[in-house]
Amino acid sequence: MLTLSPSIFKAYDIRGIVGKTLDAAIAKQIGQAFGTAARAKGEQTVIIGRDGRLSGPELAAALATGLQASGVDVIDLGVVATPMLYFGTHALAAQSGIMVTGSHNPPDYNGFKMVLAGEAIYGSTIQALYQAIVKGEFAQGAGAYSTHDIKDAYLQRIVSDVKLRRPLKIAVDCGNGVAGAFAGDLYRALGCEVTELFCEVDGTFPNHHPDPAHPENLQDLIACLKSTDAELGLAFDGDGDRLGVVTKDGSIIYPDRQLMLFAQDVLTRHPGREILYDVKCTRHIAPWVKQHGGKPLMWKTGHSLVKAKMRETGAPLGGEMSGHIFFKDRWYGFDDGLYAGARLLELLSQCDDPSAVLNALPQSVSTPELQLQLAEGENFTLIDTLQREARFPAAEEIVTIDGVRVEYADGFGLARSSNTTPVVVMRFEGESEQVLDRIRQEFKTAILAIKPDAKFPY
Numbered sequence: 001m002l003t004l005s006p007s008i009f010k011a012y013d014i015r016g017i018v019g020k021t022l023d024a025a026i027a028k029q030i031g032q033a034f035g036t037a038a039r040a041k042g043e044q045t046v047i048i049g050r051d052g053r054l055s056g057p058e059l060a061a062a063l064a065t066g067l068q069a070s071g072v073d074v075i076d077l078g079v080v081a082t083p084m085l086y087f088g089t090h091a092l093a094a095q096s097g098i099m100v101t102g103s104h105n106p107p108d109y110n111g112f113k114m115v116l117a118g119e120a121i122y123g124s125t126i127q128a129l130y131q132a133i134v135k136g137e138f139a140q141g142a143g144a145y146s147t148h149d150i151k152d153a154y155l156q157r158i159v160s161d162v163k164l165r166r167p168l169k170i171a172v173d174c175g176n177g178v179a180g181a182f183a184g185d186l187y188r189a190l191g192c193e194v195t196e197l198f199c200e201v202d203g204t205f206p207n208h209h210p211d212p213a214h215p216e217n218l219q220d221l222i223a224c225l226k227s228t229d230a231e232l233g234l235a236f237d238g239d240g241d242r243l244g245v246v247t248k249d250g251s252i253i254y255p256d257r258q259l260m261l262f263a264q265d266v267l268t269r270h271p272g273r274e275i276l277y278d279v280k281c282t283r284h285i286a287p288w289v290k291q292h293g294g295k296p297l298m299w300k301t302g303h304s305l306v307k308a309k310m311r312e313t314g315a316p317l318g319g320e321m322s323g324h325i326f327f328k329d330r331w332y333g334f335d336d337g338l339y340a341g342a343r344l345l346e347l348l349s350q351c352d353d354p355s356a357v358l359n360a361l362p363q364s365v366s367t368p369e370l371q372l373q374l375a376e377g378e379n380f381t382l383i384d385t386l387q388r389e390a391r392f393p394a395a396e397e398i399v400t401i402d403g404v405r406v407e408y409a410d411g412f413g414l415a416r417s418s419n420t421t422p423v424v425v426m427r428f429e430g431e432s433e434q435v436l437d438r439i440r441q442e443f444k445t446a447i448l449a450i451k452p453d454a455k456f457p458y
């Protein structure tokens with residue numbers, strides 16, 4: 001039996017390596033702690049689900065045992081995408097749920113994404129679960145267990161909401177993640193002709209990693225679009241809450257540009273409202289949102305943090321560079337890659353050339369997410385020092401809501417601490433390669449002044 005490690009209690013979820021920091025005994029304790037927290041909020045039922053990972057059945061069974069031991073009833077949805085678990089907390093008579101998922105991490109990882117009384121929990125609420133386990137402070141009881149198949153209700157809810165003006169031919173790459181069990185059926189039900197790539201759910205991910213944020217994972221989809229008559233490519237991460245998009249000509253439309261298209265549409269129904277985006281997103285979003293009659297609101301990275309801010313502001317739409325898109329317009333406000341894909345198809349079905357519409361969205365030269373590798377904990381101290389001491393003489397504005405984002409007249413640079421691994425995440429954008437180089441150098445100079453032995457990813 002493993003000893004409980006505080007390292008698995010992350011900022012937005014619980015995540016560990018199966019057999020090293022996570023096993024069935026720990027999953028049971030997490031169930032007991034979460035069930036206790038649910039009962040304290042007057043909740044009597046917790047919904048659970050799992051992705052396609054090999055460790056899923058054992059961890060989900062142990063989680064259910066722990067939940068029942070704390071006196072809550074369990075509704076088990078079985079193998080589902082994470083947004084289907086979130087949907088369950090709206091569609092069924094229970095507002096709390098736990099998804100057993102390792103998301104886009106390697107096959108030996110697994111973890112838990114949690115909704116407590118209708119709110120995605122993060123930070124201190126997750127730490128409180130750890131403390132409850134350490135102290136053994138659990139409610140006692142004997143909850144019931146039942147299973148439920150939510151697939152038809154979920155697909156029907158989307159198909160009743162989203163209407164395509166014309167059928168589209170699309171290719172879908174699920175990277176053998178759990179979205180593969182549902183994506184083809186969903187888009188065919190909307191009237192699309194679907195070519196499926198790696199849609200057999202396989203927790204070993206034999207073809208490529210299920211993470212559309214990295215271009216190398218989209219190469220099969222790009223090749224498929226070149227060799228078939230598909231007009232558009234959609235890709236999903238391991239648990240189906242993030243969307244990747246590829247055009248006919250092989251261009252990757254990153255989520256911050258997808259968000260612009262969605263914002264333009266959503267603001268026609270919610271004029272003057274906030275559109276949320278995280279600090280990693282392009283600086284083109286703010287002028288675009290203003291131009292279309294909305295209020296741009298930059299916020300911290302993290303799906304739980306964006307959801308909380310959307311609830312606070314009443315914003316109808318939010319998005320993150322990582323691919324989480326949150327629709328409160330016509331939907332429930334949670335991140336759902338499958339639903340975002342459907343909304344994208346609805347918009348693009350109104351034109352003859354979807355790729356032209358996507359490629360016309362504002363764009364600068366930019367880097368993908370870069371990672372400065374550090375020792376455990378060093379990422380936080382480096383960013384704290386950078387916020388206090390760094391000087392960026394040419395900056396127009398320095399934003400410190402999440403790390404350090406420096407806005408220039410011709411680009412931006414970002415350095416923020418990852419909340420899940422000991423890295424500083426960096427991203428740069430500029431009007432030209434020369435501008436990009438200049439901004440990268442300024443950040444390098446500022447960080448080397450604090451940590452002279454830093455090894456940069458560029």
